Amino acid sequence: MPSPATPSPAVLDLALPAVELTRRLVDLESVSGNEGAIADAVEAALRALPHLEVLRDGDAVVARTALGRASRAVIAGHLDTVPVNGNLPSRLEAGPDGDVLWGRGTVDMKGGCAVMLALAASITEPVVDVTWVFYDHEEVDSSLNGLGRLARSHPELLAADFAILGEPTAGEVEGGCNGTLRAEIRTRGKRAHSARSWAGENAIHALAPVLAVLAAYQPESIEVDGLVYREGLNAVGIGGAVAGNVIPDEATVTVNYRFAPSRDAEQAEAVVRGVFAGFEVEVTDVAAGARPGLDDPLARAFVDAVGGKASPKYGWTDVARFAALGIPAVNYGPGDPMLAHADDERVPIEQIERCEQGLRAWLTAS
Amino acid sequence: MPSPATPSPAVLDLALPAVELTRRLVDLESVSGNEGAIADAVEAALRALPHLEVLRDGDAVVARTALGRASRAVIAGHLDTVPVNGNLPSRLEAGPDGDVLWGRGTVDMKGGCAVMLALAASITEPVVDVTWVFYDHEEVDSSLNGLGRLARSHPELLAADFAILGEPTAGEVEGGCNGTLRAEIRTRGKRAHSARSWAGENAIHALAPVLAVLAAYQPESIEVDGLVYREGLNAVGIGGAVAGNVIPDEATVTVNYRFAPSRDAEQAEAVVRGVFAGFEVEVTDVAAGARPGLDDPLARAFVDAVGGKASPKYGWTDVARFAALGIPAVNYGPGDPMLAHADDERVPIEQIERCEQGLRAWLTAS
Numbered sequence: 176m177p178s179p180a181t182p183s184p185a186v187l188d189l190a191l192p193a194v195e196l197t198r199r200l201v202d203l204e205s206v207s208g209n210e211g212a213i214a215d216a217v218e219a220a221l222r223a224l225p226h227l228e229v230l231r232d233g234d235a236v237v238a239r240t241a242l243g244r245a246s247r248a249v250i251a252g253h254l255d256t257v258p259v260n261g262n263l264p265s266r267l268e269a270g271p272d273g274d275v276l277w278g279r280g281t282v283d284m285k286g287g288c289a290v291m292l293a294l295a296a297s298i299t300e301p302v303v304d305v306t307w308v309f310y311d312h313e314e315v316d317s318s319l320n321g322l323g324r325l326a327r328s329h330p331e332l333l334a335a336d337f338a339i340l341g342e343p344t345a346g347e348v349e350g351g352c353n354g355t356l357r358a359e360i361r362t363r364g365k366r367a368h369s370a371r372s373w374a375g376e377n378a379i380h381a382l383a384p385v386l387a388v389l390a391a392y393q394p395e396s397i398e399v400d401g402l403v404y405r406e407g408l409n410a411v412g413i414g415g416a417v418a419g420n421v422i423p424d425e426a427t428v429t430v431n432y433r434f435a436p437s438r439d440a441e442q443a444e445a446v447v448r449g450v451f452a453g454f455e456v457e458v459t460d461v462a463a464g465a466r467p468g469l470d471d472p473l474a475r476a477f478v479d480a481v482g483g484k485a486s487p488k489y490g491w492t493d494v495a496r497f498a499a500l501g502i503p504a505v506n507y508g509p510g511d512p513m514l515a516h517a518d519d520e521r522v523p524i525e526q527i528e529r530c531e532q533g534l535r536a537w538l539t540a541s
Numbered sequence: 542m543p544s545p546a547t548p549s550p551a552v553l554d555l556a557l558p559a560v561e562l563t564r565r566l567v568d569l570e571s572v573s574g575n576e577g578a579i580a581d582a583v584e585a586a587l588r589a590l591p592h593l594e595v596l597r598d599g600d601a602v603v604a605r606t607a608l609g610r611a612s613r614a615v616i617a618g619h620l621d622t623v624p625v626n627g628n629l630p631s632r633l634e635a636g637p638d639g640d641v642l643w644g645r646g647t648v649d650m651k652g653g654c655a656v657m658l659a660l661a662a663s664i665t666e667p668v669v670d671v672t673w674v675f676y677d678h679e680e681v682d683s684s685l686n687g688l689g690r691l692a693r694s695h696p697e698l699l700a701a702d703f704a705i706l707g708e709p710t711a712g713e714v715e716g717g718c719n720g721t722l723r724a725e726i727r728t729r730g731k732r733a734h735s736a737r738s739w740a741g742e743n744a745i746h747a748l749a750p751v752l753a754v755l756a757a758y759q760p761e762s763i764e765v766d767g768l769v770y771r772e773g774l775n776a777v778g779i780g781g782a783v784a785g786n787v788i789p790d791e792a793t794v795t796v797n798y799r800f801a802p803s804r805d806a807e808q809a810e811a812v813v814r815g816v817f818a819g820f821e822v823e824v825t826d827v828a829a830g831a832r833p834g835l836d837d838p839l840a841r842a843f844v845d846a847v848g849g850k851a852s853p854k855y856g857w858t859d860v861a862r863f864a865a866l867g868i869p870a871v872n873y874g875p876g877d878p879m880l881a882h883a884d885d886e887r888v889p890i891e892q893i894e895r896c897e898q899g900l901r902a903w904l905t906a907s
Contacts, residue, residue: 353736357785369797370719370856372760372773379776379794383756386749394738407738410745411785413792416778419723420797426779428745431735431786490736 185212187220189296193531194276194524196289200254201265201278207255207319210234210311214254217292217309226299227307230332234311235321237332238295240304246473247304249333249497250534251322252288252341252508253313256280257516270523277521282510283314286522287341290509290531294538301538303473306335313493317462322496330500337473338497339534343510346526346533348478349488350402350467350505352495356432356443357411360385361455366417366424375422379415382426386410388450389430397435400470400503402487404435408450429459433489436464436498465494468503480540481507481533507533551578553586555662559897560642560890562655566620567631567644573621573685576600576677580620583675586658592665593673596698600677601687603698604661606670612839613670615699615863616900617688618654618707618874619679622646623882636889643887648876649680652888653707656875656897660904667904669839672701679859688862696866703839704863705900709876712892712899714844715854716768716833716871718861722798722809723777726751727821732783732790741788745781748792751820752776755796758816763801766836766869768853770801774816795825799855802830802864831860834869846906847873847899873899 185203187196205213214234222229227238234254256279265278276286288309295307310321317323325332362382367375394406408430415426434443440461448456468474469485478485485505488494490512494504509526551569553562571579580600587595593604600620622645631644642652654675661673676687683689691698728748733741760772774796781792800809806827814822834840835851844851851871854860856878860870875892 355736355786368856369773369775369777370721370799372775372799373771377755377775379779380752380756382779383749383752386746386752389743390746390749405739407735409735409738409743409788410781411735411787411789412782413745413748413779414782415776416780416795419777419795420721421777422775423777429782429785433736433738490734 184219185216187216187292189220189292193289193293194527196293197276197281197286197527198265200285200289201280202263204259204263205255206258207312207315210254214309214311217254220292221295224296227295232325232329233321235325236309238307240301242300242304244302244304246336247306247334249306249308249335249338249502250291250341251308251310251338252284252291253310253321254288255311255314256283257314260518262518262520272523272525274524275521276524279520281522282343282520283515284342284508284510286510286527287343287508287530290527290534291341293531294534298535298538302540303538305538306332308333320493322493326496326500333500335502337468337471337477338494338502338504339477340492340494340504340506341508342492342506343508343512343515344506345511346509346529348481348485348505348507350469350485351399351436351465351498351503352488352490352492353404353406353433353435354438354440354443354462354464355491356434356447356458356461358430358447358456358458360428360430360451361457362426364422364424367422369420369422372422378423378426382428385428385451385454392450397437399435399437400467402467402469402485404487405489406435407433434464436466439463462491462495463498464491465498466503467505471503474503474505476540477537480537550585551582553582553658555586555658559655559659560893562659563642563647563652563893564631566651566655567646568629570625570629571621572624573678573681576620580675580677583620583658587661590662593661598691598695599687601691602675604673606667608666608670610668610670612702613672613700615672615674615701615704615868616657616707617674617676617704618650618657619676619687620654621677621680622649623680626884628884628886638889638891640890641887642890645886647888648709648886649881650708650874650876652876652893653709653874653896656893656900657707659897660900664901664904668906669904671904672698674699686859688859692862692866699866701868703834703837703843704860704868704870705843706858706860706870706872707874708858708872709874709878709881710872711877712875712895714847714851714871714873716835716851717765717802717831717864717869718854718856718858719770719772719799719801720804720806720809720828720830721857722800722813722824722827724796724813724822724824726794726796726817727823728792730788730790733788735786735788738788744789744792748794751794751817754816763803765801765803766833768833768835768851770853771855772801773799800830802832805829828857828861829864830857831864832869833871837869840869840871842906843903846903
């Protein structure tokens with residue numbers, strides 16, 4: 176008998192249908208920082224498969240075919256979730272359009288991981304070599320991200336011609352992603368008592384032209400590899416106050432620029448500095464986006480196999496980590512992204528099955 | 542021998558020069574809420590004077606002549622100070638322009654109170670009847686203000702034709718005061734993820750015309766009773782943020798309107814609502830100002846007696862409490878108001894002596 180202090184490791188049977196595998200993964204709680212048990216289970220299950228080479232790095236697990244195919248695809252997903260909030264264990268409920276699986280991680284993104292595991296086990300000879308990547312710490316500070324750690328420490332493990340990230344897209348292909356830049360536009364004045372405002376210079380009033388620029392700004396829409404990326408430039412914060420009777424000597428607008436993947440970080444910064452020429456601009460963080468690479472025959476074949484449609488991804492995702500390695504990438508997975516961190520997180524099982532079929536069709540196409 | 546638990550009450554000798562009296566008052570610590578001992582000392586000293594009728598209300602002391610003069614003046618000052626910060630006991634230092642008295646309360650406003658006490662004792666037959674008012678809780682929340690309490694509970698004690706508040710004005714007459722109004726100008730939008738900003742409406746961007754109005758606003762200067770009051774309309778705060786990746790659905794500018802005493806609170810509100818017509822405006826607090834009454838012969842005689850010059854007071858002071866009772870009022874006292882709450886609070890003794898001489902000249906003019 177195992178001691179209560181060392182429970183038996185969870186065992187994943189990869190021969191189960193992807194929906195059932197999703198449920199097993201969901202019930203194996205793995206809030207960021209607590210991925211040890213699920214990574215152990217994934218590693219053990221994959222090591223049992225003779226057609227895969229398996230490597231472990233922290234709580235990331237990498238499993239590769241080595242068939243000598245002309246192309247290699249990375250198919251990746253994270254094992255961690257945001258904190259549980261009364262939404263575990265999972266439950267299956269009948270919905271108007273079929274069964275729905277409820278619980279933390281059903282959408283983000285154990286459905287995607289389950290599809291990956293089912294296919295990794297059942298397709299021993301995919302038409303492209305595949306590197307399956309299961310990683311940790313996606314839902315917390317970017318510096319901890321397991322995919323980022325692999326890219327820094329073992330970039331050779333991620334080498335590929337194309338990448339698919341199994342993040343929730345409701346089973347539709349969303350190519351690449353926009354980049355994101357945050358900057359502070361700061362004005363300065365001179366502090367004074369508001370009873371003698373003429374003795375000061377009001378830094379908030381000096382923001383008037385900054386807001387006028389933002390209100391009038393017409394964002395671009397830019398076609399990249401066949402997808403049209405819609406940009407945005409918005410204030411997401413504004414501040415400037417000393418006290419209710421003081422003319423403020425400093426005020427700041429925080430802007431967020433979402434930029435097409437045709438621009439790199441430097442070009443995005445140049446856009447923002449150009450828009451706010453003459454103002455004090457401090458870029459506080461920037462992450463370039465990712466090209467979808469849909470002009471490549473490999474990627475095109477993938478899109479055709481899963482239904483033929485592809486949209487641009489607007490939100491920044493880990494596909495950008497592939498882009499930074501020169502690998503075009505798309506997002507493709509079951510689950511409505513709007514439900515990703517919601518307490519009522521849930522996925523229609525039809526989407527899990529559809530994604531499994533789509534990927535299977537692509538990986539087994541003759 | 543007195544027990545250590547009941548120290549002897551402080552004794553004020555009102556025959557001392559005003560400078561020495563200032564020092565005694567300063568060394569009798571009286572941070573707001575702790576005015577009992579100083580009020581006791583003031584009350585006891587005044588009760589010893591047969592030409593004055595003395596009344597006590599909480600820690601406020603009122604002493605009146607009853608000579609049947611044609612006019613009556615209120616001369617008022619508060620006994621409390623802001624908290625001590627290593628600046629007691631007082632010390633006298635030689636300065637380039639004469640001796641300077643350092644310490645908490647030297648400016649705000651025990652110099653003024655000392656002048657009042659010296660004159661209350663020495664001028665037994667002033668040319669106008671005088672009501673001397675020493676009050677508590679001026680430096681804290683307005684609802685606690687001792688002068689406000691007297692005005693509510695015993696308005697008959699404050700009845701007068703003219704009022705002088707001994708607040709620091711560096712020994713120059715500052716007539717009346719501007720009113721002050723704070724309002725929030727609020728814009729609303731629709732929240733959205735900043736990666737899909739077109740799905741929302743940015744409430745911060747909607748503030749652009751509000752700031753444009755403020756930046757372009759030309760405040761008025763309005764003559765009231767012979768003094769020109771300069772107004773001001775300023776943002777003193779601005780805010781609106783949900784998160785760094787969210788289009789905010791609400792944003793607010795807090796404005797402070799300092800308005801001439803010719804306008805009442807309703808008229809001031811109408812000005813602000815007119816300036817921001819079409820926007821959501823919420824007035825959060827308003828306090829009308831005070832006319833200086835310098836068109837009145839009594840007030841004119843006072844100004845002439847103390848040097849002939851008078852300026853408008855821009856900051857709101859307790860003179861407005863007299864204005865609310867229909868009594869024109871001026872500020873006049875020793876000490877630089879910029880040093881009022883400073884740790885290096887200090888008053889040139891020349892200003893104490895000058896204010897004493899000025900008031901004495903007026904109260905004894907034939």
